[in-house]
Amino acid sequence: MKTRxxxxxxxxxxxxxxxxxxxxxxxxxVFSSSFLQRDELEFVRLPVTLENYTRLLDPLYGGxxxxxxxxxxxxxxxxxxxxxxxxxxxxRFPARLKPxxxxxxxxxxxxxxxxxxxxMKLLLSTNGIVNDLLITIGLIDEPLRMLYTEGAVIAGLVxxxxxxxxxxxxxxxxxxxxxxxxxxxxxxAGRWETFVRVVLPLTLPGVIAGCLLVMLxxxxxxxTADVLGGAKNLLVGNIIKNQFLxxxxxxxxxxxxxxxxxxxxxxxxxxxxxxxxxxxxxxDVALA
Amino acid sequence: xxxxxxxxxxxxxxxxxxxxAADKVLYLYNWSEYLPESVIEGFEKETxxxxxxxxxxxxxxxxxxxxxxxxxxxxxxxVPSTYYVSKMRKEGLLAPIDKHKLVGFDKLxxxxxNRFFDPGNEYSVPYLWGSTGIAINTxxxxxxSITRWVDLWRPxxxxxxxxxxxxxxxxxxxxxxxxYSGNSTDPKQIEAAYKKLTTLVPNVRVYDSEAPRMPYLExxxxxxxxxxxxxxxxxxxxxxxxxxxxxxxxxLWMDSLVIPKRAxxxxxxxxxxxxxxxxxxxxxxxxxxxYATPNMGSLALLDVSLRNNRTVYPNSxxxxxxxxxxxxxxxxxxYEKYWELLKAGRD
Numbered sequence: 052m053k054t055r056x057x058x059x060x061x062x063x064x065x066x067x068x069x070x071x072x073x074x075x076x077x078x079x080x081v082f083s084s085s086f087l088q089r090d091e092l093e094f095v096r097l098p099v100t101l102e103n104y105t106r107l108l109d110p111l112y113g114g115x116x117x118x119x120x121x122x123x124x125x126x127x128x129x130x131x132x133x134x135x136x137x138x139x140x141x142x143r144f145p146a147r148l149k150p151x152x153x154x155x156x157x158x159x160x161x162x163x164x165x166x167x168x169x170x171m172k173l174l175l176s177t178n179g180i181v182n183d184l185l186i187t188i189g190l191i192d193e194p195l196r197m198l199y200t201e202g203a204v205i206a207g208l209v210x211x212x213x214x215x216x217x218x219x220x221x222x223x224x225x226x227x228x229x230x231x232x233x234x235x236x237x238x239x240a241g242r243w244e245t246f247v248r249v250v251l252p253l254t255l256p257g258v259i260a261g262c263l264l265v266m267l268x269x270x271x272x273x274x275t276a277d278v279l280g281g282a283k284n285l286l287v288g289n290i291i292k293n294q295f296l297x298x299x300x301x302x303x304x305x306x307x308x309x310x311x312x313x314x315x316x317x318x319x320x321x322x323x324x325x326x327x328x329x330x331x332x333x334x335d336v337a338l339a
Numbered sequence: 340x341x342x343x344x345x346x347x348x349x350x351x352x353x354x355x356x357x358x359x360a361a362d363k364v365l366y367l368y369n370w371s372e373y374l375p376e377s378v379i380e381g382f383e384k385e386t387x388x389x390x391x392x393x394x395x396x397x398x399x400x401x402x403x404x405x406x407x408x409x410x411x412x413x414x415x416x417x418v419p420s421t422y423y424v425s426k427m428r429k430e431g432l433l434a435p436i437d438k439h440k441l442v443g444f445d446k447l448x449x450x451x452x453n454r455f456f457d458p459g460n461e462y463s464v465p466y467l468w469g470s471t472g473i474a475i476n477t478x479x480x481x482x483x484s485i486t487r488w489v490d491l492w493r494p495x496x497x498x499x500x501x502x503x504x505x506x507x508x509x510x511x512x513x514x515x516x517x518x519y520s521g522n523s524t525d526p527k528q529i530e531a532a533y534k535k536l537t538t539l540v541p542n543v544r545v546y547d548s549e550a551p552r553m554p555y556l557e558x559x560x561x562x563x564x565x566x567x568x569x570x571x572x573x574x575x576x577x578x579x580x581x582x583x584x585x586x587x588x589x590x591l592w593m594d595s596l597v598i599p600k601r602a603x604x605x606x607x608x609x610x611x612x613x614x615x616x617x618x619x620x621x622x623x624x625x626x627x628x629x630y631a632t633p634n635m636g637s638l639a640l641l642d643v644s645l646r647n648n649r650t651v652y653p654n655s656x657x658x659x660x661x662x663x664x665x666x667x668x669x670x671x672x673x674y675e676k677y678w679e680l681l682k683a684g685r686d
Contacts, residue, residue, distance in 0.1 A: 112683070
């Protein structure tokens with residue numbers, strides 16, 4: 052089994068080369084800059100310091116971080132509430148229609164997400180399409196103020212991130228064996244009980260994967276918060292972007308982005324643990 | 340044989356690419372919505388030089404980018420504001436302008452030449468100048484009810500204001516309201532302005548320096564800050580939007596064409612500067628984007644209605660109490676600190 056074909060070597064070299072040059076090195080640069088000091092001309096300079104991290108402990112940034120987590124959490128819950136029934140419904144369609152439906156979920160990716168965010172602006176503004184429609188059909192008299200609110204940012208995040216929730220959920224629903232559901236019914240469980248005790252545990256890995264895929268980017272998507280939220284620094288991503296582009300404080304920006312990475316790593320760890328736990332429990336049940 | 344012809348083809352493509360890169364391109368880095376499309380097209384048509392156009396929405400972002408790009412990717416022509424011209428000049432980022440290569444420099448308004456930020460205009464050629472004042476939507480706000488910056492603090496404007504996403508301009512408002520200079524370098528005054536501005540934040544709906552006219556046109560904001568040219572354009576689309584020179588004084592600024600030291604296509608940069616210096620081109624720019632041209636030749640060509648438009652060309656009454664923005668030196672760090680606090684603070 053240990054034979055190395057040239058093809059295999061080439062693939063491995065390319066993959067590792069790619070990972071080292073575009074993932075490892077940039078992250079090392081961010082990591083090391085976060086311990087340096089700000090320099091007006093060269094962006095960073097020695098000596099090594101922990102000042103950037105102590106600055107992060109400032110209640111001000113803690114507040115932004117918490118607020119960012121909150122926005123990301125709401126986005127995730129909304130995506131889950133929309134994506135779960137959707138993925139279930141798609142999995143019940145005839146096999147020849149499924150690829151088409153999933154294809155339709157992916158189609159928006161063909162347009163740049165920044166362009167799609169600007170399109171949301173046209174929909175949500177006071178003189179925008181949604182307000183015009185609601186006024187025309189007589190549902191409201193005064194236009195709703197939707198743009199430049201937290202709600203608008205969440206709507207934008209949900210719009211862009213929903214496919215990342217649907218796809219992993221669809222994958223688990225596809226694997227969900229119909230006979231298990233029938234067995235559950237045969238053994239006297241009602242619809243609700245079958246859902247809670249059979250469907251939910253079996254699809255949980257997909258739920259967690261989808262939540263992670265939505266929650267992690269949601270904290271960093273600064274342009275959504277800028278365009279739809281009025282540049283009011285709603286997400287950690289905005290703080291990081293401002294440090295790099297406007298304040299030119301790279302070390303602090305690097306520290307902030309490293310903190311975001313750590314939070315994401317912790318969430319991934321929690322995911323890994325929970326999947327293991329679910330598997331073990333599954334085995335216990337099977338053995339019992 | 341096949342292989343060789345393929346190689347030849349590749350070589351030809353590469354060669355054409357490199358001449359394209361060397362002779363026929365101009366990398367232009369400008370404020371967003373600050374140059375009519377038609378001017379770029381006219382220049383390209385006349386000279387055969389392709390303009391690669393990139394935009395920024397703050398001096399800070401422009402400066403960071405310029406610091407970052409290496410010699411192989413640098414821009415050929417950039418349009419910073421006065422206080423960044425002086426900063427970049429001091430730091431040796433700019434190439435001196437050879438006046439012998441310029442045609443029409445003598446037509447520029449002497450009042451706008453040889454200023455504090457670049458004595459003798461060694462490094463910069465004035466492009467446009469304008470002001471940051473107040474815009475109101477007269478459908479929502481009674482005309483005449485707002486005459487001063489401090490009026491923006493009124494509780495009726497809760498969630499209805501626009502501020503530009505520009506540190507120096509926003510602090511100009513805070514400082515002038517307290518009676519200080521918008522170019523203050525005194526940390527105590529800057530801190531006081533910050534404290535004053537925090538009480539304005541509940542009224543702020545959006546910070547925008549990309550196209551500040553848009554939230555007024557979209558109906559999102561009723562009043563707030565705006566640049567005069569954006570107000571001019573907004574008024575053209577919706578006459579209810581009016582520009583006001585606040586009593587405490589608008590912020591005046593000027594943006595100039597500069598050639599970075601690392602520019603690759605210097606000759607093309609000169610050709611573009613000369614193109615813009617032509618009276619008819621300067622006229623076209625001022626007409627379309629609504630800022631004042633420093634070119635007296637263009638001024639003479641302007642339509643009387645635009646020449647007398649106070650939004651674009653203020654009279655001496657409008658200019659009362661106004662200040663030109665200047666470099667604040669190291670005090671910029673104090674501004675930066677409070678700007679970040681102002682924007683990151685939650686209410």
